[in-house]
Amino acid sequence: MPAMVPGPTRYPVQPDRRNLLARAAGCTPGMRRLPRDPSESLDRSRAVTIVLDDRRLQAFAGDTVGSAMAVNGVAITGRSFKYHRPRGLRCMTGACSNCLVTVDGVPNVRACLTPVRDGMSVHRQNAWPSVDHDLLSIFNRFAFALPAGFYYKTFHRPRFLWPLVEPLIRRMAGLGRLPDRVIAQATDKVHLHSDVLVIGGGRAGLSAAAQSARAGKRTVLLEARPELGGRTRSSPAFSTTAQLTAETEAAGVQVFLGTPAIGGFEGGLIVAASEDRLLHIRPTEVIVATGSMEQVPVFANNDLPGIMTGEAVDRLLHLYRVLPGDRAVVIRYAPRAGETAAALTAAGAEVTIIDPATEVIESAVGRRWVQGVELRSPRGVRRLSCDLLVIGGLSVPAASLISQMGGQVAFDERRQTLSAAGLPDHVRLTGDVNGSSPAAAGPPPAYSPAGGKQFACVCMDVTKTEMEQAVIEGFDDIELLKRYTTFSMGPCQGKACLIGSVRLAAALTRRAVAPTGTPTNRPPWTPVSLEVLAAGSPTPRKETAIHDRHADAGAEFMWAGDWRRPHHYQDPREECRAVRERVGLIDVSSLGKFRIKGPQAVALLERLYPSRVGDLKIGRIRYAAMLNDQGVILDDGIICRLEPDEFFVTTTTGGTAGMEQWMRWWLADWGLDAQLLNMSGGYAAINVAGPRSREVVQRLTDLDMSAAALPYLAAARGLMAGVPALILRIGFVGELSYEIHLPSAFGEHAWDAIMEAGRGLGIAAFGLETQRVLRLEKQHIIVGQDTDALSTPYGAGLNWLVKLEKPDFLGRASLTDPDRETERLCGFTVESGDVPPEGASIVEDSRPVGRVCSSRWSGVQQGGIGMAWLPRSWVKDGRVFEIAFDTRRSTGKVHLAPFYDPDGTRLRS
Ligand code: FES
Structure with missing residues (x-):
């Protein structure tokens, strides 16, 4: 029988010599290997040695890292996330997070499920300088400084403090450390x-x-x-x-x-x-x-090593033949706990079975592992000495x-x-x-009246006190309580604590459990590494038909969605000069290109776009943006009318697949008589831009390229360099320019022909970086860069696109009030000559009120320019505002007109 202590004692449990020795060695005395048994999963003919921290542990093939630790008397498997309390094997099923270790450099591996391999290197986590003597366990004494909602409350004033403190907190809190190298x-x-x-x-x-x-x-x-x-x-x-x-x-x-x-x-x-x-x-x-899943109820010190579920004990005894303790108290919540107790007795342990219907756990006793348990009944509180406390069958x-x-x-x-x-x-x-x-046998109490830390969530170190505090602060809904305290948000995702936490929440909010509800279950239910999540998902890589020419010219490539596109061929400033002063060409084959034809093609486009389409003349082009039901800009491009019932439509590079799906979906839904053909892969496209572009293009075609014959926003079809082509007079970079679409098979031929035709005129290929600078100087937007999932045409300054007089179009119902937007997109210059990074905040009294979405150095302005979302009332020419980035501040000034050629004279020339 275990020692029974009737009244208060000087020590909670009488220290014995074995405990003192074990304490010095960082292990508990009751754990040992049992004789062979038919149930075991071990191959005793194969000895295995693993290295735990700096210690060699002997095991057998068939052991897991967890059972190897147990059989070698290692009771502390790691330290807890926040308070650095000792943690030990608890469930042996992968359901909790008590046994997370670093194996061969890979953090957060569950020791209880990981088979041992000879020479395996295992490190216990989240301690300094060592798990057995962790100085960071000092946090256990400063729980008052780590309240519920810590991240929302602490170190935010003065403002400079958080950036200094955050890295330290990240180092000290922990769920493992990422390896320094990629372990592929x-x-x-x-x-x-x-x-x-x-x-x-x-x-x-x-x-x-x-x-x-x-x-x-x-x-x-x-x-x-x-x-x-x-x-x-x-x-x-x-x-x-x-x-x-x-x-x-x-x-x-x-x-x-x-x-x-x-x-x-x-x-x-x-x-x-x-x-x-x-x-x-x-x-x-x-x-x-x-x-x-077996759970451990909420009571004082319910996280001590040596407190295990019945299944953990069964697995240690039967599969790995490890006796986890030689003085066990088994709380018999279900009949299967009786089998666990019998197996412990058969293995030589001294066992006391407790019926939770008559006695409940008030607290576990011990500092580094369990050394006793206090039980409360109507007769009072009694204390039992033990080195294993089994919570059996609380499932x-x-x-x-x-x-x-x-x-x-x-x-x-x-x-x-x-x-x-x-x-x-x-x-x-x-x-x-x-x-x-x-x-x-009956639900356990929601918590214990005893003092000491009572853990609702062991993974995230969330105590009953924190839950209580959160409820007092008003977070009494189960979802809010979860987010505020982070209970059930750790690696076990509530497997080990769900019902205990919910019962506690119910008690603290004075509700029954059912109306309290349970937090939403979300994937992943079991942690999974990002490496595995990314498995078998090769990055698609698309190249245009002209790609080899760019590579031959020494282009630096960049990703543009799935595409590899030239970032630049030479210094982008030189490329900018070539386009502004002479002529440049850029491969724009990655644009989405569609042909829409049929008796109801006009009706389809009128509904898809907020602009008018029916009045577009044959051979004319209109800039257009596609919106969703909420009036948010999804994509943009041009619509060109080729015939009365045939149109050529372009979309952005990244939007091609999505817009095809979008258009087909609506076409089917509206049941209109029109056909949609995706020609994106079949057509190459080259944009020739600059004051001398007309001369270059005219050398390659018999079509009349003059401003009179082919004005701005007009289209022509004919031979270009001997190849049937569609030539569009549009200009994203703000210069006289021609976008030439022709069959992909002739892409390289056309590129070579244009280069040849422009040789004496100083032609130069330019990349995306140059295109982005030049379009920014014109304040032409890039959807996705300058807009986001809330941007409407009104906010983006594209009010002229929206024709509310049309009977209907996608997004119309959401766009009836042009004044509803509180933010506007506009251009700005930077007074100091800085170029604030994209994403920098616009601040007022140090509070963010807007953001920079595009920014570059402009040769035209000889300074930093950009586009930013600002409060609507600020959008007045010359209004200055503060831009915050890194630790710096710059002054921006609203600039409403394009920075370059504001009247569009060059574009229309
Ligand atoms: S003891 Fe390994 S996950 Fe619970």
Whole structure:
């Protein structure tokens, strides 16, 4: 029997010599390897050595890093996120975040699920100078300085403080550190289409999968752990696992081990991830067999190493043959806890079973690991000495994926657990996730009256005091409470704390649990590395038909969406001069190009664009922007009328695919008689711009290129360098210019011909950087750069585009009030000659009130120029304002007219 202490003592638990020695060594005394057993997953013929921090640990093949630590007496697996409290193995199922370690340089690896490899290097995380003697645990004593909503309240005044303090906080708080070098490993993305997907390889999942496969259905089974069998695998009934596994394999089920489903998405997509693979599965039917998750209730010191769930103890005993403690107190919330207690006794531990219906935990005792427990009953508080406190069978269904797939999950007051209240047609549940696990002995109290830290969320170190404080501050809605305190936002995503936190929230807000609700379940349900998320997603790389000519000319390339486009060929200032003074050419083949034809082509375009289209004459061009229902600018380009019922339409480079989808969708929805042909890949396009561009273009065609024959915003069709071409007189860079569209196969030929024709006129190729400077000098906008997801034509200064007299067009209903915008886009100059970076803030009394969206040095202005969103009342020529960037301030001045050729004389020449 354990020692019982009737009254207050000088020490909470009498220190014994073994504890003192263990304390010095940083390990706990009760952990040791047990004799061989048929249930074990070990290969004792293969010894394995791993290096933990600077210590060599002996283990067997089949051990995990967690079990190897336990068998070597390492009780502290790491330090906590905020208070640097010691953490130990808790669930052994990957459900909590207590055992996150760095393995071979990769941070945040779960020790309890990671098989050992000879020579593996393991480091415990988040401590300085060491996990066993962590000086940063001083934060544990300064909890008052780390209140709920810390990030919103602290170090923000004076303003210079936060940038200084933030890096320090980031270093001291922690969930691992990123490696200094990239640790590349081959990752892969696999697409699967199955008739049935079973999520969870426990007994229920295995049975369902085998049954489905035997019925002739293509069946896939996902299991998060490295082995099948779920709870049964680590119970006395372990042999049934082998039988079920064999049946599953014989039936032809495709099994993925160590591969948790991380999210359910629209269209029935389920995403799962292993260490090196991302699975996208589209099943016809989903069977959820995710079982239940054991939780630890809220009581004082409920985070101490040595406090474990019943399943953690079962796995240590049966799979890895590790005795986790030799004086155990088992809180028997469900009958299965009795089996755990029996297994502990059989392994030689001294066990005390507690019925939580008659006694509840007031607090755990100990500093570095549990050394005792205080229990409260109507008779008073008694204290038991122990080195293992087992919370046995306090389970909640693992139901997160159900709600992600569109089901309803709610708290069932009668059964005191989560329950699926509604399921999508293609989803079925089986096993414990259905709530079929034996009912708990009764819910534990929401918290304990004892002093000391009581953790609602162990991952994020959120205490009952912080939750209480947040509720007092008014954050009493469960979603707000979650965001303010960060409970359930850590690596376990609520697996280890959800119900405890919700019960606590209910108690603090004086509500029942059901109306308190649960926070929204979002993917990923299990953490996944960005590397795996990016698996198999090669960056598309598009090159125009003229790409090789640019490479031959020594162009520096840049990404423009998926395209590789020349940034510059020579000093951009030289390129600017060539365009402004002589003639330049740029490859604009990446623009989206569409032909729209049919009796109702006009009707289609009239509805798609806010501009008038019906009155556009044949051979004429109009600048146009496409809007969404809210009147927000989606894209821009030109509309050119080729025939009465045929139009040539361009879109931006990045908007091509989206705009095609958008136009086709509306065409189908409106049921208009028109056809849309995407010619983007089939046509190359070259823009020839500059005062001498007419001479160059005229040398290559018999068409009359004079201003009279082909004025600004006119189009001509004919041969250009011997190739059929469409020539548009438009000018993004603000000069006399011609945009020549011709079949891609002749792109290089046309480029060469233009270069040749311009040789004696000082022609020069120019890249995107030059184009951006020149267009900025004209204040021509770039959609996506100068506009965002809220920008309307009124805000962008494009009121003239909007023809409200038209009966209808997309966005019309949202644009009836031109004065509704509170911000306006306008040009500005910078007085000091600075060029503020794009994204810099416009500030008033140090508060941001606007932003710089484009900025460059302008040769024309001999200074910095840009476009910025400003409060509408500020948009007056000459109005000065303050621009903040880095630690500097500059003065900007509103400049409403274009910086270059404000009357458009050159454009129209
Ligand atoms: S002990 Fe490894 S995740 Fe809980």
